Amino acid sequence: MWADAIRAEAFRLSKSRTTWFWSVFFAPILLLIVGAISSLVIDANATKLAADPDAPPELTQMLSMQPLDMGQAMIANAGNLSNALVLLFILIGAATVYAGDYRWETWRLISARNTRPNLLLGKLAVVTGLSLVAMLVMLISGTLSDLIQAAVFDRGLTFTMDAGDVGQFFLLAGLSLLRILQFTMIGLLAAVMTRSLLVALFVPLVLAIAQFFLPMQVLPPMGFMPDSWLSVLVDPGGALDSIKDLVRGGDAAAGVPDGVLPKAWISVALWTLLPAAGAIAWFNRQDLSKE
Amino acid sequence: MSAVIETRNLTKTYGTVKALDGLSLTIPKGGVYGVLGPNGAGKSTLFRILLGLIAPTEGDASVMGGAIRDPKAMRRMGSMIETPRYPPYMSARQVLTWLSLAHGLTSDTTRTDRWLERVGLTEAADRRVRGFSVGMLQRLGVAAALITEPELIILDEPTSGMDPPGIQEMRALIRSLAHDDGLTVVLASHQLLEVQRVCDRVAILNKGKLVREGTVSELTTTGERLRLSLTPLDKASTILGERGTVDGTAILANVPRAEGPALIRALVEQGIDIDEARWVGTDLESVFFTETGSIQTPEHDHVG
Structure with missing residues (x-):
């Protein structure tokens, strides 16, 4: 049963402290420390930076001593929960879950009593849970970072979040989760096809870098603009960013070209479902006696 | 079953x-x-x-x-x-x-x-x-x-x-x-x-x-044989024909247990001096090597 696969996988993951540290706690702790140091450095140079006419608006706002709206800050953080650092480190956990049974030759122990799709779907469910925990820890880290910043710059705190804001918060968080899962699906396919933890770790990274640069550097000279079908299809991360901008509204939404939304959803769906379906199909026929 | x-x-x-x-x-x-x-x-x-x-x-x-x-x-x-x-x-x-x-x-x-x-x-x-x-x-x-x-x-x-x-x-x-x-x-x-x-x-x-x-x-019992240390070896080998295999200074006789005493009597009657006679069995190892054609190890004795 699927539930058995989930319970077993979750139990095993719960015992791997190394995986928890790297995939859930390292990035938020690092960002918290970097954020705190940045605030202190900026505060130490506040007079000089405030006089700089080329200072970015975020910096100007930070130094303005206006109250910090924690509700809006949380919404901004929700949209940033799938940043590159989170993706990089959550992949360590995902690769461990997806490729662990090949690495430790344990498929033969668990595959006889469950169906193979259930086993892989169990891993997907556990990686989804791990991603949610990582996002929650990152959200807490972001909130703490905002509080430190407010304390360093003597900014007061307010909290505004109406029903629309709550919806926006969960939509952005959901889209961030989707980005993480889409990214880790490539890791799943790579793990099943190559039986290697390292390949499961590096293929999504290399692919993400390629996906980032293709629509910006390679395709435009070939006549494919950023809103073309091909450009959107090859860059599911960019597609999700466009959807997030539309959810954010305002200036962010204004920057999204017309007609991109359906292409973006198709790109996201393809890059999420195809690797998962491919992995299940491959795994179903795989010789598990060779690990 | x-x-x-x-x-x-x-x-x-x-x-x-x-x-x-x-x-x-x-x-x-x-x-x-x-x-x-x-x-x-x-x-x-x-x-x-x-x-x-x-x-x-x-x-x-x-x-x-x-x-x-x-x-x-x-x-x-x-x-x-x-x-x-x-x-x-x-x-x-x-x-x-x-x-x-x-x-x-x-x-x-x-x-x-x-x-x-x-x-x-x-x-x-x-x-x-x-x-x-x-x-x-x-x-x-x-x-x-x-x-x-x-x-x-x-x-x-x-x-x-x-x-x-x-x-x-x-x-x-x-x-x-x-x-x-x-x-x-x-x-x-x-x-x-x-x-x-x-x-x-x-x-x-x-x-x-x-x-x-x-x-x-x-x-392990189907391959049981009677191991006879005797002299002269050539004469005994001729008497036993295909039923006997020379194994060093002895002969391994392929006979059912029931026929063992009769065979010993017949050999003695024909002037063969029998020094020792005992049943040697095939252990699983012998059966294994025989059946798989792998390298044969020396015959293993068992109390028979």
């Missing part, structure tokens, strides 16, 4: 190599069943097909009355294939809990502790498996195979890497599982003496085919 495993014309081909070649085998319920064969005979391939790890090229098999990969049938079977490995950060107790959950059971510590005690790992229950010896991993593998309390257990080389006391303990455990707990144990081993001591029935495979099958006593 109901069967726990039945294979019909089971064939597995890897490229041009036939790992299994039309194997039809029936393994009865109860007792310890040994599957023997030299490297490449098809033992591991057979086990892997039975466990659903690989698919056969031709033929089919049933386990506990169900098809291979049938979850209902698989739930009645436990297995250990070669030296098992586990996530190194887990303790022995955690490994068994993890496998219990994977097999749809609860994380019941009473059950895990009982099996850890049964395989002699109580003291190491909370140690991480990364520090386990091969023998300890083998024992944990047996406990893992038994955690679901199956009716059939398949063990591939269960004593591999174990020291002599460990082998003795494993042998006792296997026999106890079969005769006290009522499990059917199917095992493959290269240690023929161990198989002879622990198994009730054996099948000998060679090049993917079944070459002999039967109880251990059936296989």
Whole structure:
């Protein structure tokens, strides 16, 4: 049963402290420390930076001593929960879950009593849970970072979040989760096809870098603009960013070209479902006696 | 006699190599069943097909009355294939809990502790498996195979890497599982003496085919011969003809036990001096080497 696969996988993951540290706690702790140091450095140079006419608006706002709206800050953080650092480190956990049974030759122990799709779907469910925990820890880290910043710059705190804001918060968080899962699906396919933890770790990274640069550097000279079908299809991360901008509204939404939304959803769906379906199909026929 | 495993014309081909070649085998319920064969005979391939790890090229098999990969049938079977490995950060107790959950059971510590005690790992229950010896991993593998309390257990080389006391303990455990707990144990081993001591029935495979099958006593008594130390050797050899084989300074006579005294009398009457006469049996090792065409070892005596 699927539930058995989930319970077993979750139990095993719960015992791997190394995986928890790297995939859930390292990035938020690092960002918290970097954020705190940045605030202190900026505060130490506040007079000089405030006089700089080329200072970015975020910096100007930070130094303005206006109250910090924690509700809006949380919404901004929700949209940033799938940043590159989170993706990089959550992949360590995902690769461990997806490729662990090949690495430790344990498929033969668990595959006889469950169906193979259930086993892989169990891993997907556990990686989804791990991603949610990582996002929650990152959200807490972001909130703490905002509080430190407010304390360093003597900014007061307010909290505004109406029903629309709550919806926006969960939509952005959901889209961030989707980005993480889409990214880790490539890791799943790579793990099943190559039986290697390292390949499961590096293929999504290399692919993400390629996906980032293709629509910006390679395709435009070939006549494919950023809103073309091909450009959107090859860059599911960019597609999700466009959807997030539309959810954010305002200036962010204004920057999204017309007609991109359906292409973006198709790109996201393809890059999420195809690797998962491919992995299940491959795994179903795989010789598990060779690990 | 109901069967726990039945294979019909089971064939597995890897490229041009036939790992299994039309194997039809029936393994009865109860007792310890040994599957023997030299490297490449098809033992591991057979086990892997039975466990659903690989698919056969031709033929089919049933386990506990169900098809291979049938979850209902698989739930009645436990297995250990070669030296098992586990996530190194887990303790022995955690490994068994993890496998219990994977097999749809609860994380019941009473059950895990009982099996850890049964395989002699109580003291190491909370140690991480990364520090386990091969023998300890083998024992944990047996406990893992038994955690679901199956009716059939398949063990591939269960004593591999174990020291002599460990082998003795494993042998006792296997026999106890079969005769006290009522499990059917199917095992493959290269240690023929161990198989002879622990198994009730054996099948000998060679090049993917079944070459002999039967109880251990059936296989080891059919090749019994009378070893005669005598003089003159040439004359005795002529008298015995095809029934006798010269073995150093003695002759091995292929005669049924009942005819032994008459043969000795006949030789004495024809002027042969018999220094010593005793029955030498074929142990499983001799049968194995004869059937598989492997390098023959010296004849082993047994009290006959």
